[in-house]
Amino acid sequence: MKIHEFQAKDLFHTFGIPVPSGKLATTPSQAVDGAKSLPGPPWVVKAQIHAGGRGKGGGVRLANSYEEVERTADEILSNPLITPQTGPSGQKVRKLLIEEGLDINREFYLGIVIDRKLESPAMIFSQAGGMEIEEVSVKHPELVLIQAIDVTHGFMPYQARNFFYALEPMPDKAMLKEFSSIMSMLYKLFISKDCSLVEINPLVLTRSGKVVALDAKINFDDNALFRQKEIAQLHDPYEMDELDAKASQYNLNYIRLDGNIGAMVNGAGLAMATMDVIKLAGAEPANFLDVGGGASEEMVTNGLKIILSDKRVKAILINIFGGIMRCDVLARGVVKAAKEVEIKVPLIVRLEGTNVEEGREILKESNLDFSVAKDMEEAASMVARQVS
Amino acid sequence: MGILVDENTKVVVQGITGKEGAFHTKQMVAYGTNIVAGVTPGKAGEEVEGIPVLNRIKDAVDIYGANTSCIFVPPPFASDAMLDAADAGIDVIVCITEGIPTLDMIKAVPFLRKYGAILIGPNTPGIISPGKTKVGIMPGHIHKQGGIGVISRSGTLTYEVVDQLTRAGFGQSTCIGIGGDPIVGTSFIDHLTRFREDGETKGVVLIGEIGGTAEEEAAEYIEGEFNKPVVAFIAGLTAPPGRRMGHAGAIISGGKGKAEDKINALKSHGITVVLNLGQLGKTALQVFKDS
Numbered sequence: 001m002k003i004h005e006f007q008a009k010d011l012f013h014t015f016g017i018p019v020p021s022g023k024l025a026t027t028p029s030q031a032v033d034g035a036k037s038l039p040g041p042p043w044v045v046k047a048q049i050h051a052g053g054r055g056k057g058g059g060v061r062l063a064n065s066y067e068e069v070e071r072t073a074d075e076i077l078s079n080p081l082i083t084p085q086t087g088p089s090g091q092k093v094r095k096l097l098i099e100e101g102l103d104i105n106r107e108f109y110l111g112i113v114i115d116r117k118l119e120s121p122a123m124i125f126s127q128a129g130g131m132e133i134e135e136v137s138v139k140h141p142e143l144v145l146i147q148a149i150d151v152t153h154g155f156m157p158y159q160a161r162n163f164f165y166a167l168e169p170m171p172d173k174a175m176l177k178e179f180s181s182i183m184s185m186l187y188k189l190f191i192s193k194d195c196s197l198v199e200i201n202p203l204v205l206t207r208s209g210k211v212v213a214l215d216a217k218i219n220f221d222d223n224a225l226f227r228q229k230e231i232a233q234l235h236d237p238y239e240m241d242e243l244d245a246k247a248s249q250y251n252l253n254y255i256r257l258d259g260n261i262g263a264m265v266n267g268a269g270l271a272m273a274t275m276d277v278i279k280l281a282g283a284e285p286a287n288f289l290d291v292g293g294g295a296s297e298e299m300v301t302n303g304l305k306i307i308l309s310d311k312r313v314k315a316i317l318i319n320i321f322g323g324i325m326r327c328d329v330l331a332r333g334v335v336k337a338a339k340e341v342e343i344k345v346p347l348i349v350r351l352e353g354t355n356v357e358e359g360r361e362i363l364k365e366s367n368l369d370f371s372v373a374k375d376m377e378e379a380a381s382m383v384a385r386q387v388s
Numbered sequence: 389m390g391i392l393v394d395e396n397t398k399v400v401v402q403g404i405t406g407k408e409g410a411f412h413t414k415q416m417v418a419y420g421t422n423i424v425a426g427v428t429p430g431k432a433g434e435e436v437e438g439i440p441v442l443n444r445i446k447d448a449v450d451i452y453g454a455n456t457s458c459i460f461v462p463p464p465f466a467s468d469a470m471l472d473a474a475d476a477g478i479d480v481i482v483c484i485t486e487g488i489p490t491l492d493m494i495k496a497v498p499f500l501r502k503y504g505a506i507l508i509g510p511n512t513p514g515i516i517s518p519g520k521t522k523v524g525i526m527p528g529h530i531h532k533q534g535g536i537g538v539i540s541r542s543g544t545l546t547y548e549v550v551d552q553l554t555r556a557g558f559g560q561s562t563c564i565g566i567g568g569d570p571i572v573g574t575s576f577i578d579h580l581t582r583f584r585e586d587g588e589t590k591g592v593v594l595i596g597e598i599g600g601t602a603e604e605e606a607a608e609y610i611e612g613e614f615n616k617p618v619v620a621f622i623a624g625l626t627a628p629p630g631r632r633m634g635h636a637g638a639i640i641s642g643g644k645g646k647a648e649d650k651i652n653a654l655k656s657h658g659i660t661v662v663l664n665l666g667q668l669g670k671t672a673l674q675v676f677k678d679s
Contacts, residue, residue, distance in 0.1 A: 085630070113641075113642070114490055114494070114570055114571070116570050116571065116599075116600040116601070116602075116637075117600070117601060117605075119494060119497055119498075119571055120494055121494070133642075134642055134643040138643075151491070151494055151495055152495075191491065194489055194490075194491055196490065197641075221489055221490050221491070221636075222632070222636070223463060223487045223488060223489045223490065223636060224489035224490070224491065224492075226463070226464060227464065227489070253633075253634040255628070255631050255633065257626075257628065265544075266544055267542065267543045267544025267545060267634075268542065268543075268568065268633055268634025268635045268638060269540075269541065269542025269543060269544065269545030269546070269568070269595070269597055269623050269634075269635070269638075270542070270543075270544040270545040270547075270548055270623075271633070271634060272545075272597060272598070272623040272624040272626075272627055272633050272634075272638070273545055273548070273621075273623040273624075273665045275624075275626045275627070276623065276624070276625045276626050276647075276663075276664075276665070277664055277665055277666055278626075279625065279626045280663065280664050285626060288627070288633060288634075290633075290634040293513075293525075293543050293544055321544045321547045321548050321551070322527070323513075323525070323526060323527040323530075323543070323544060323547050324525055324527070352548075352551060353527060353530065353547065353551070354527055354529075375666055376548070376665055376666040377664060377666025377667065378666075380666065
């Protein structure tokens with residue numbers, strides 16, 4: 001689960017990680033009120049959406065007067081913000097964070113991720129802050145320092161020293177204490193809130209000698225939300241695509257994609273592989289939809305209804321390998337959905353596995369208009385032909 | 389032969405009285421798995437499919453001789469169940485549970501290794517040595533005893549592959565789901581090492597997906613150390629970055645874990661990669677025909 005920058009900064013503040021003073025605003029006049037209560041000019045007006053690349057899309061702007069704060073806030077709130085991560089239609093901005101502008105001396109990158117190979121959290125520190133860390137690690141790997149953190153010991157003082165004394169040029173030695181404290185607080189936050197990623201980019205050293213988190217990004221482990229009730233409440237439903245939101249209500253794994261072939265599959269791996277064969281056959285999937293290894297009739301009905309409510313879908317492929325899920329259950333779910341919502345696009349069904357004969361029989365007797373594919377390859381080429 | 393589980397495997401089911409646990413206990417018994425006991429704390433004295441339910445897994449080991457456990461315990465309690473099994477002396481722990489917090493696994497894995505327990509999963513369909521035993525939730529009837537080892541990060545995708553292998557005339561020695569989570573107990577390499585030493589296994593099918601670098605590491609191992617033919621498939625060529633594709637571990641993040649990179653790594657180490665899953669059976673025929 002992702003949260004907004006202002007929410008992440010609230011958490012930073014709670015954990016003693018310095019952040020700029022800021023105010024949240026939902027209207028231009030609130031933005032001005034916010035600026036009036038903060039040190040400045042200058043102020044920074046920051047769009048609060050989850051997608052990255054906000055700066056490139058014009059969602060993070062400097063303002064030097066109250067009029068400029070108002071005008072900038074109005075512009076950001078009135079138009080969808082398009083960034084490299086939002087897709088071409090952009091994302092509507094509902095909230096702004098107004099912050100004091102800081103006099104920056106140096107920028108750093110500080111983050112913690114789960115390192116799957118090391119099977120532990122790993123802290124990443126770089127003196128090339130303010131840039132895409134992935135890019136830096138490709139072009140200048142020597143500037144990206146990574147240390148695994150042992151969960152029984154936690155972040156150790158020597159690790160802060162390893163990071164700090166590698167800086168070139170090295171800041172005043174007295175700064176070690178501040179860096180070290182931010183690093184260990186960030187780790188404490190990561191562990192106690194079940195994060196999957198925390199990122200401060202940039203972490204800045206101001207001209208007055210303070211270390212401050214200028215930006216804040218936190219992702220949480222979805223699997224741990226059951227024990228992070230306060231975090232779960234930070235979820236912003238507006239950040240979800242309408243169909244995504246509906247699917248998550250029904251406990252379905254649905255991800256909207258750019259194509260026009262609706263696909264329903266049981267199991268995440270098989271769903272991905274089905275998307276891939278659709279693409280190899282020359283068509284584009286409209287979605288990833290995994291109804292689960294052991295889906296119920298109701299889940300199948302709901303899944304199919306979600307696909308049918310997507311106006312872009314020109315043909316549907318159902319690919320089921322019945323293991324735990326029985327093919328007859330699938331067939332009943334499909335027939336039920338077809339009774340509730342008319343299926344106007346070609347439907348291709350590929351069924352295999354447990355109770356396959358019974359499933360095929362149910363579909364046949366339903367008078368539904370559909371085609372049967374004998375295997376995955378045939379299913380993909382049949383569905384691709386419908387849209388070519 | 390086959391690896392890790394066979395006709396001598398004595399299984400204890402943790403969470404046997406739950407809906408999933410009870411259902412799959414029945415399925416496993418029907419397949420021929422020797423389930424000696426079940427554990428649900430506080431429910432000792434009950435029976436599931438005629439199998440005694442115990443309060444403590446320790447009793448399943450000491451009294452009934454269990455050496456393998458199959459976990460159906462809900463996510464909040466699953467790491468406790470794993471540690472319990474390892475401490476009691478279980479050799480192979482198969483954790484079916486999906487949705488365990490990553491940090492729980494980061495803490496559990498070193499503990500299990502210290503006790504010498506081998507963890508399959510979590511978030512796995514389990515492990516099956518066809519014709520001998522199945523410890524997990526996969527449909528038994530699509531499998532056939534034979535000479536191909538299968539290692540996978542997925543569930544139904546593995547069933548699809550196994551079905552194609554069986555239809556192409558290739559039975560399986562052992563099929564293992566290593567699990568779809570970011571942190572799992574055993575890797576592709578752990579099991580490749582075992583398949584290498586297994587006389588029954590003539591070739592291996594490796595099924596990967598986006599996320600992490602386990603396939604890249606396996607590719608290097610196969611070229612350098614593995615002595616049997618391998619066919620690989622990677623799911624998620626069309627997966628968008630930054631989105632979790634169902635499995636907690638199936639996510640392209642920080643520019644890492646792309647299907648393309650994995651496929652290129654496998655190919656560059658001389659491994660046959662099937663791009664179209666529909667053609668896996670055919671490819672297996674070509675690669676394994678002399679094995």
